[in-house]
Amino acid sequence: MTSPTSLTASPLSLEQVNLTFHPRRSLSLELSTWLKRLSGRPAGSHGIQAVRGVNLALKTGEILAIVGESGSGKTTLGRLMTGLYHPDSGRVLWAGREVAGLNNKSRKNFRRRVQIIFQDPGSSLNPRFTAKAVVEEALIIHNLGSNTERHQRVAALLKEVGLPTEAAGRFSHEFSGGQRQRLSLARALALDPEILIADEPVSALDVSIQAQIINLLLNLRTRRALTLVFISHDLPLVRIIADRLAIMYGGRLMEVVDKSLLGKAPHHPYVLSLWASASGGGNNFILKGEPPDPASPPPGCPFAPRCREAIDICHVEIPLMTNFNPGFACACHRRRSPTEASNR
Numbered sequence: 001m002t003s004p005t006s007l008t009a010s011p012l013s014l015e016q017v018n019l020t021f022h023p024r025r026s027l028s029l030e031l032s033t034w035l036k037r038l039s040g041r042p043a044g045s046h047g048i049q050a051v052r053g054v055n056l057a058l059k060t061g062e063i064l065a066i067v068g069e070s071g072s073g074k075t076t077l078g079r080l081m082t083g084l085y086h087p088d089s090g091r092v093l094w095a096g097r098e099v100a101g102l103n104n105k106s107r108k109n110f111r112r113r114v115q116i117i118f119q120d121p122g123s124s125l126n127p128r129f130t131a132k133a134v135v136e137e138a139l140i141i142h143n144l145g146s147n148t149e150r151h152q153r154v155a156a157l158l159k160e161v162g163l164p165t166e167a168a169g170r171f172s173h174e175f176s177g178g179q180r181q182r183l184s185l186a187r188a189l190a191l192d193p194e195i196l197i198a199d200e201p202v203s204a205l206d207v208s209i210q211a212q213i214i215n216l217l218l219n220l221r222t223r224r225a226l227t228l229v230f231i232s233h234d235l236p237l238v239r240i241i242a243d244r245l246a247i248m249y250g251g252r253l254m255e256v257v258d259k260s261l262l263g264k265a266p267h268h269p270y271v272l273s274l275w276a277s278a279s280g281g282g283n284n285f286i287l288k289g290e291p292p293d294p295a296s297p298p299p300g301c302p303f304a305p306r307c308r309e310a311i312d313i314c315h316v317e318i319p320l321m322t323n324f325n326p327g328f329a330c331a332c333h334r335r336r337s338p339t340e341a342s343n344r
Helices: 027-040 074-082 104-113 130-140 147-160 165-169 177-189 207-224 235-241 269-279 338-342
Strands: 009-021 048-059 063-069 089-094 114-117 195-199 229-232 245-247 250-259 319-326 328-331
Touching: 048 074, 048 229, 048 250, 063 074, 063 089, 063 235, 063 250, 074 114, 074 195, 074 229, 104 114, 114 177, 130 147, 130 165, 130 177, 147 165, 147 177, 177 207, 195 207, 207 235, 229 235, 235 269, 245 269, 250 269
Parallel strands: 063 229, 063 245, 114 195, 195 229
Antiparallel strands: 009 048, 009 089, 245 250, 250 328, 319 328
């Protein structure tokens, strides 16, 4: 893997990004709200606070892993990066310009440069399209090449991701799960992107196929000089393949750390718990309780109700992200400085 500290800044960055999903009013929602109020619990704002106050800048050529348990906001963050979602507040920037404010021409260029592959390839592929049509669609939309050139381009892309030439005439339901993910990857690569966001690309696949797709992604990243954002909950895997890790909890970034500093930096208590869980560590790091309700998050640090190190301020004040050095940043009141953290 490359060293993140030696890489240059990517054109893609996020500044104080927030996104809340507002569900439609329904009888079940009203009943849930009424029951919460009856029991004395906060009823929330009827909005799911998926991402809160995220600042993050990619580095060209790196593999950035966005890590977190289900509901942490990692998939939503990935879709914000692609422009599939727009933030309620804050900014997603491409080359210094806000993605939400790009004109049609600039937005089309942004779409070419930033692509995504989804967790479930079956649901992301049009069942009425052949593999050729799936891959060729983006080329047609962007008016790239003649019919002959597009045909050649599709054949080359299918070969690059490990699909046979005759696969061009098949429909998505005729492929296995691994083959569908290869097809999704060919579609994403059709426009020669600079940044590829892989949203849990192997979690829906058989274990025997997962390694093949991971190796394919890594080889493509090297050959094409891609910046890869790898979204996952698999800590042992990302520890091997990533250059840098961004760990999320309750919609917020808890920590951003270079792989070279894993186990050496004064990690966030949540991160220590994750590592212990993944490695079968001691009982001192076992998490108790449940993740926060995104419709009614606790005040202060979202991890405070489950944190064995929490103090009074953790329950009332949101901790700021502190940069300890170029390779490590942490949002924790108990990690205010390297000296203080080393004494805990």
